[in-house]
Amino acid sequence: MFGRIDHIGVAVEDLDEAVSLYSERLGMPVQHRETVEQQGVEAVLLGVGENHVELLRPLSPETAVGRFLERNGPGMHHVAYGTDDIDSALEQARAAGLALIDDRPRAGIRGSRVAFVHPKSTGGVLTELVEAAEGH
Numbered sequence: 001m002f003g004r005i006d007h008i009g010v011a012v013e014d015l016d017e018a019v020s021l022y023s024e025r026l027g028m029p030v031q032h033r034e035t036v037e038q039q040g041v042e043a044v045l046l047g048v049g050e051n052h053v054e055l056l057r058p059l060s061p062e063t064a065v066g067r068f069l070e071r072n073g074p075g076m077h078h079v080a081y082g083t084d085d086i087d088s089a090l091e092q093a094r095a096a097g098l099a100l101i102d103d104r105p106r107a108g109i110r111g112s113r114v115a116f117v118h119p120k121s122t123g124g125v126l127t128e129l130v131e132a133a134e135g136h
């Protein structure tokens, strides 16, 4: 079901400040910046080895990440696992009895397809499945 860790999602209040922390002080190169309306976020991907840190700023307080920030403040938001076939990974997650937030994949950053699994069925960790677009 899970091929590899793709990225760690981090919720932030100030995206530019977080980008300068991760890129300048932690030395991770910025690879991509995009507003993903469907997830209610502006996101930045930074490279770390073959994997990424995904910084997430909510577009409004009513989004999922906005509510997360309200409850918890900035910090770790989710872990994303890469898969080559998200439809079959989602089917396996369903068969394993995991509580799916997304019944079917939706549009993610950089042309990817993503689906989230509820933290209540994954030990308190919001879990994302991601199938990268061709070439990423």
Ligand code: CO
Pocket: 007, 009, 054, 078, 080, 128
């Ligand atoms: Co993510």
